[in-house]
Amino acid sequence: MIERRASQIEDPVAKLRFLRESQAKVEAVEGVLSQPKYWWVRSKKVWLGLLVLLALPTVTLMRSTSGNVVIPSTITPTGFKKLNTPHIPGEKIWLVETKAGVETWSNGLHIDTKFRTPNRPRQRYAWNWRQANAPLTQLTERNPVGIVFHTTESMLEELDEKNNRRLKYLGEQLMGYIQRHHAYHYVIDRFGRVYRIVEENDAAFHAGRSLWADDKWAYISLNETFLGVSFETQTRSGDEAPIISQAQIDAGRLLTKMLRARYKIPAYNCATHAQVSINPGMFLIGYHTDWAGNFPFEEMELPDNYAIPLPSLLLFGFNYDGTFFTATGYRMWNGIVAAEDQLRAAAKQKSISVAQLKAQLRNDYRRLSALMPESPAPTVHPKDKAISLEKTNEAAAENAPTESTLEEKP
Amino acid sequence: MKHSDQTPAVGLDVGTSRIVAASQHDGQFHFKSQLNAFVEVPWSKMTEASLRREGVPFVVHGEATAKNIIVPGNESSRFSDLLQVEARRPMNRGVLNPSEPENAVMLKNLIENLIADDRRKGLPIFYSIPAAPLGAEENVTYHDATINQIIRELDCEPTPISEGLAVVFSELEETNFSGVGVSFGGGLVNVCLSYLAVPVLSFSVAKAGDYIDSSAAAITGELATRIRLAKEESFQINGNQGDKLHQVLNVYYDEMMRAVVNGLREAFSNARSMPKIGKPIPMILSGGSTMPKGFRDRFEKLLKESEFPLPLSEVRMAQNPLNSTAKGALVAALAEL
Numbered sequence: 189m190i191e192r193r194a195s196q197i198e199d200p201v202a203k204l205r206f207l208r209e210s211q212a213k214v215e216a217v218e219g220v221l222s223q224p225k226y227w228w229v230r231s232k233k234v235w236l237g238l239l240v241l242l243a244l245p246t247v248t249l250m251r252s253t254s255g256n257v258v259i260p261s262t263i264t265p266t267g268f269k270k271l272n273t274p275h276i277p278g279e280k281i282w283l284v285e286t287k288a289g290v291e292t293w294s295n296g297l298h299i300d301t302k303f304r305t306p307n308r309p310r311q312r313y314a315w316n317w318r319q320a321n322a323p324l325t326q327l328t329e330r331n332p333v334g335i336v337f338h339t340t341e342s343m344l345e346e347l348d349e350k351n352n353r354r355l356k357y358l359g360e361q362l363m364g365y366i367q368r369h370h371a372y373h374y375v376i377d378r379f380g381r382v383y384r385i386v387e388e389n390d391a392a393f394h395a396g397r398s399l400w401a402d403d404k405w406a407y408i409s410l411n412e413t414f415l416g417v418s419f420e421t422q423t424r425s426g427d428e429a430p431i432i433s434q435a436q437i438d439a440g441r442l443l444t445k446m447l448r449a450r451y452k453i454p455a456y457n458c459a460t461h462a463q464v465s466i467n468p469g470m471f472l473i474g475y476h477t478d479w480a481g482n483f484p485f486e487e488m489e490l491p492d493n494y495a496i497p498l499p500s501l502l503l504f505g506f507n508y509d510g511t512f513f514t515a516t517g518y519r520m521w522n523g524i525v526a527a528e529d530q531l532r533a534a535a536k537q538k539s540i541s542v543a544q545l546k547a548q549l550r551n552d553y554r555r556l557s558a559l560m561p562e563s564p565a566p567t568v569h570p571k572d573k574a575i576s577l578e579k580t581n582e583a584a585a586e587n588a589p590t591e592s593t594l595e596e597k598p
Numbered sequence: 599m600k601h602s603d604q605t606p607a608v609g610l611d612v613g614t615s616r617i618v619a620a621s622q623h624d625g626q627f628h629f630k631s632q633l634n635a636f637v638e639v640p641w642s643k644m645t646e647a648s649l650r651r652e653g654v655p656f657v658v659h660g661e662a663t664a665k666n667i668i669v670p671g672n673e674s675s676r677f678s679d680l681l682q683v684e685a686r687r688p689m690n691r692g693v694l695n696p697s698e699p700e701n702a703v704m705l706k707n708l709i710e711n712l713i714a715d716d717r718r719k720g721l722p723i724f725y726s727i728p729a730a731p732l733g734a735e736e737n738v739t740y741h742d743a744t745i746n747q748i749i750r751e752l753d754c755e756p757t758p759i760s761e762g763l764a765v766v767f768s769e770l771e772e773t774n775f776s777g778v779g780v781s782f783g784g785g786l787v788n789v790c791l792s793y794l795a796v797p798v799l800s801f802s803v804a805k806a807g808d809y810i811d812s813s814a815a816a817i818t819g820e821l822a823t824r825i826r827l828a829k830e831e832s833f834q835i836n837g838n839q840g841d842k843l844h845q846v847l848n849v850y851y852d853e854m855m856r857a858v859v860n861g862l863r864e865a866f867s868n869a870r871s872m873p874k875i876g877k878p879i880p881m882i883l884s885g886g887s888t889m890p891k892g893f894r895d896r897f898e899k900l901l902k903e904s905e906f907p908l909p910l911s912e913v914r915m916a917q918n919p920l921n922s923t924a925k926g927a928l929v930a931a932l933a934e935l
Binding site (some may be wrong): 204 | 767771774775794795796856929930933934
């Protein structure tokens with residue numbers, strides 16, 4: 189895995205840095221596993237026994253269902269070639285009632301709308317990437333076509349009962365900030381409460397420079413076409429466990445299911461900010477790296493969309509750098525490696541080098557982005573204001589109600 | 599040449615024969631080198647005036663009654679030839695020359711000169727050090743500590759890197775820094791087997807360019823400095839050259855290569871903790887002693903005859919044999935930033 193990932197890096201310095209960091213991680217793990225209490229990890233007998241225990245019921249089950257041993261089909265990652273299976277949900281979910289500013293949906297989802305705010309209408313443009321030199325098309329469909337998952341990058345407090353009032357206070361501050369900046373359509377706070385901020389049919393400034401593609405369309409600037417759903421948390425490196433509560437996961441699943449059912453959103457159009465974010469000036473991917481390998485797709489009842497070849501690499505010839513490496517987790521590299529493999533095959537078919545192919549693809553991006561109509565958007569992405577947000581929060585937090593001060597003022 | 603932007607780091611190849619500094623400006627690698635040698639001649643007003651007229655850098659050394667002129671670096675070669683004196687060497691066999699009292703002073707002078715344009719407080723400098731010679735008790739601790747101290751005195755941050763590994767970092771990015779780097783220097787031949795940028799086995803063979811020079815000098819009666827010039831300018835391995843000097847050089851080159859091949863075979867055969875490398879790996883040849891035409895072909899032939907224990911995908915010359923160690927040291931430094 190390390191060797192394969194290293195092979196994708198063109199810059200020798202970035203490659204060496206990656207290998208050294210990987211080596212340090214491997215040594216750290218080996219150091220832990222060499223301790224006496226982990227004897228069972230090093231024991232071949234234990235692993236062999238475990239393998240037998242796992243294999244027996246599987247074989248028994250397969251025999252019992254058909255009478256013959258069935259060879260299970262191999263799992264193949266979702267790729268562009270397999271996008272003819274869109275996984276559009278069939279479940280019907282409807283609005284049950286709206287009471288005191290809270291919507292109740294038939295799947296158990298509750299949405300608090302007290303922070304809702306309008307923004308400008310979406311400008312829905314897409315490119316039919318299957319047709320060479322196709323122009324930008326203005327989509328007639330008004331509905332959002334996908335979901336981008338984010339992290340709020342806001343100040344966090346330990347999720348503990350003793351911090352209850354402070355947690356509530358930080359959440360309220362955050363919602364106010366997001367409302368003022370029209371940053372997301374939905375935010376899920378630490379307690380799993382879902383807030384609608386920007387109206388679904390309006391644009392929200394959640395994705396900045398970004399792109400994604402499905403089996404037909406490539407979408408440039410996902411603020412215009414996708415919904416932004418953000419979890420109140422901070423980004424962790426893609427190989428680390430995320431800071432996310434079970435309540436947030438449950439609410440995220442209900443919200444995702446509702447949005448997908450309502451707008452017929454295919455599973456492959458549900459991606460994370462790290463997958464869609466780009467830096468067009470440098471032609472680099474991953475300008476923002478929230479959920480760069482540790483988003484719980486499965487918990488949202490979605491397939492592992494990290495395996496989808498990244499459209500920014502595959503369709504528009506973007507690259508990645510050393511900073512991206514340190515931020516991303518191994519799951520995300522399934523999609524990157526798949527995109528690189530397909531790029532190499534395409535270059536070979538055209539009898540040109542990968543570099544030449546990427547140059548051609550970048551020209552496509554330049555052409556299309558020049559055709560995109562100018563839209564009134566904030567000059568700075570809200571997440572780039574994270575520092576000011578944190579400062580705001582920190583400043584406010586100094587005056588925030590703590591357990592002691594609140595007790596003094598009943 | 600002054601650069602408009604600062605290099606983030608410097609790679610330094612501190613070789614017996616040459617010192618090479620690598621820096622990076624505008625994404626491009628830049629190299630500067632100086633011969634690691636100097637010539638000392640008695641001071642006279644006329645000599646000093648001649649040097650000034652010719653624009654040759656020099657240092658006046660000693661008391662008023664016994665002054666000397668020291669010509670360091672690249673110009674020392676020309677003066678050695680001109681004045682028919684042997685150039686003095688701060689280093690010998692890959693490490694500080696114990697019989698040269700001015701070794702550290704001259705090394706500092708040369709390094710200071712090489713990094714003058716890039717020098718700043720805290721500048722990271724990765725410098726090459728040789729591996730311990732095969733079958734010898736010598737170690738390089740004192741040499742390493744001295745270079746370290748020199749760089750610190752220049753207000754920079756020193757880090758050592760094995761010379762063979764630097765060659766790997768310079769040349770083997772396409773195999774993820776897996777392969778064998780061999781640097782044929784003046785004093786030693788340094789070897790490093792690297793697997794995914796991790797040095798697995800490093801050693802040196804104490805028979806290199808200087809051995810050829812001094813042996814050929816003893817046979818022909820020429821100065822070793824002159825032998826080195828002839829070797830670099832016109833010599834070709836196994837070429838049909840009739841004169842005695844070239845015949846002698848061929849003999850000693852062959853002997854050096856055989857010694858290195860034997861050392862390689864023994865070291866790799868006897869190594870205990872070799873990684874399981876699934877596929878053949880490349881071997882890179884670099885260093886000033888590889889410059890004669892035909893070197894690679896002859897070396898590969900000797901390797902094949904020796905039943906070398908590692909499967910090799912290719913034996914190839916470094917893209918820039920004189921600069922590859924410095925470049926690799928710089929790559930290592932940049933990767934640490």
